[in-house]
Amino acid sequence: MSIVARVYGYPPAHNAGSEWMLHSMLRPLSARGHRVTVWLSHPGSMDKSYDIDGVRVVPYQQGADFASEAQKADVLLSHFENVPLVAGLARVRQIPTVVICHDNFATTFHNAAGADLVVYNSEWIRRDGEIYYARFPREFLPRRTIVIRPPVIADEYRTEPGDCATLVNLNPDKGGDIFWQIAAWTPEWQFLGVRGAYGQQIPPPTQLLNCEVVDGVAGDQMRTHVYARSRVILMPSIYESWGRVAVEAFASGIPVIAHPTPGLVESLGEAGIFAYRDDLNAWTHALRSLRDPKNWEKASRRAKARSDELSANRDLDVWCDAVESLRDAKRRTSFPADGVDGRPRDDGHVR
CATH class of the missing domain: 3.40.50.11010 (Rossmann fold)
Structure with missing residues (x-):
């Protein structure tokens, strides 16, 4: 075809x-x-x-x-x-x-x-x-x-985790501003901010000695340049329909702390560590808990198990x-149009 x-x-x-x-x-x-x-x-x-x-x-x-x-x-x-x-x-x-x-x-x-x-x-x-x-x-x-x-071939992302708490894409909707607040409140962690492919990137408001910002990374280089440096992934996103970064990180057993959007709740399942994006105390508490090697190992095992579960599907x-199956499909000859000129009608259903 x-x-x-x-x-x-x-x-x-x-x-x-x-x-x-x-x-x-x-x-x-x-x-x-x-x-x-x-x-x-x-x-x-x-x-x-x-x-x-x-x-x-x-x-x-x-x-x-x-x-x-x-x-x-x-x-x-x-x-x-x-x-x-x-x-x-x-x-x-x-x-x-x-x-x-x-x-x-x-x-x-x-x-x-x-x-x-x-x-x-x-x-x-x-x-x-x-x-x-x-x-x-x-x-x-x-x-x-x-x-x-979103299919993730786990073998293409699996690596030995690093030591940073990482956010990929520093725009406001992904939580770029929240990321810097978390970093300021937990100086015992090293933080890695990865510039994203879209949106205005939020720089640190002050010089934080425990933070590093790197340029955007191609998807096939994430294993080497992001996950190999990360011990925890942070996702204080206001909206995620799924959350591919989280699933990629799970391949290496990297725990993910996330705001409970419907997509992240579905993708992370029982392996997710959830904190509301406006509850800074919850984020710092979760990070400090993961400083304990025993707690991190438990979270890492759950992450790997979720990765295996998702990898086993036949999607x-x-x-x-x-x-x-579309090879011999017949196209219908017309599509409905909401308005006279075929443009969507403003019927109040925009979300």
Whole structure:
């Protein structure tokens, strides 16, 4: 099959969790012998086409032929802001479409309406999607939905933990400002802040001798440059639909302290150590508890067990089978439109 994706950015130049999730889903399709091509919709640092793990990536600078090449595809795939364009092209050419939903925003569900296959990245996103679609006629619904938790190949991240308490992405939504407060209150710990792929990065308000900040790290370098230096991962995120960094850290038995977003509660399971992001005492208490080697070992064993549990699932097989089942799928000839001009109607359901 020819599988063509249109997305904003892609590894190794773009390193957000959703892009690495997409890559970890496209790799096994390539391994099954399918031709997988990713076309980028935004200028980036890569100006020539390249291959990564069997996936061909065409940068924006060379992407003028996307529409003509996409017409030859057996399956079109997208996520985020590129979904409307890809869905429109697929509708005209009657090509099966796959949409990945990484969040529970109303716009995400609206854009995925009518797709042949919708992929939710967690059970809680699936539940919110079903609630959203329950308001609309049957023809508005995706033809099929599956849950594929962001795949993490544990062997690619497993290492010997280091000695730092680490936050990946220092923007406010990820807790960059909270991170520096925690560091100031627990001087007995060494802290590592990793600049993120997006969002304004919060610098330390004062010179903290127990803190180090490093530039962003590519996903395939996280084992060496982040997890090998980390003894604990901190995730005081205001929103996480899943929490890939936490699962990657679990592969090495690195405990994770997290704000209990629905996604982090689902992904971390019983291995998670949870503290509300506005309760600074809870964060410092958890860190001081993990200074005790016995407490850290117990938390580490739970982390490894959760990693093994997630690694044992068949999500990637389910995913590949679902895409291959679209080979002979027939496209519906029309998509419902909320407004006269096809744009979403403001009906008060935006979350």
